[in-house]
Amino acid sequence: MCFTIFNFIRSLAIASGALNSPILFYEVKIVTYVLFLAVALGMAFGFFWMTVTIPTANLEQMASAAANTAFTIDPFLNPDASPF
Numbered sequence: 552m553c554f555t556i557f558n559f560i561r562s563l564a565i566a567s568g569a570l571n572s573p574i575l576f577y578e579v580k581i582v583t584y585v586l587f588l589a590v591a592l593g594m595a596f597g598f599f600w601m602t603v604t605i606p607t608a609n610l611e612q613m614a615s616a617a618a619n620t621a622f623t624i625d626p627f628l629n630p631d632a633s634p635f
Contacts, residue, residue, distance in 0.1 A: 554586060554590050557583075557586060561579060561583065564579070
């Protein structure tokens with residue numbers, strides 16, 4: 552949303568002639584590149600964050616299930632439980 556607003560304001564400034572100075576134009580251009588990069592990195596991090604949570608939850612569930620099974624079946628750790 553902020554990126555859309557920034558591009559709209561930048562487009563209005565260019566169309567109105569407010570960025571006639573080459574130095575000011577390059578400064579706005581640098582800010583635009585930094586904003587593009589920040590948005591891309593933010594989206595990539597968000598995608599990574601959302602996709603990693605599913606396998607992590609599955610691995611944690613498998614690990615806890617394996618730990619509970621090993622504890623209840625192993626007669627040395629729990630003499631009352633027997634696999635037979």
